[in-house]
Amino acid sequence: MGDPRRVGIVTQLRRDDGEPPYLVRWLDTGGESLVFPGPDARVEEPRAGGPAVAR
Structure with missing residues (x-):
């Protein structure tokens, strides 16, 4: 079934182009x-x- 839904705040972008992580x-x-x-x-x-x- 997968992991339960979690909510978090993005506190930092690691790449200048805004892509993950x-x-x-x-x-x-x-x-x-x-x-x-x-x-x-x-x-x-x-x-x-x-x-x-x-999310």
């Missing part, structure tokens, strides 16, 4: 990890100066 701080644990989003991931653009969100 992204450093993400997970809201459920507060931990950070380097993420290469898969085909079922959703990365939202920041809203009005807010952070980008990875």
Whole structure:
């Protein structure tokens, strides 16, 4: 069935062109990890100066 849905904040882009990997701080644990989003991931653009969100 796959992993449960997680929500995190993209805290850092690792490439100048904005492509993955992204450093993400997970809201459920507060931990950070380097993420290469898969085909079922959703990365939202920041809203009005807010952070980008990875789902």
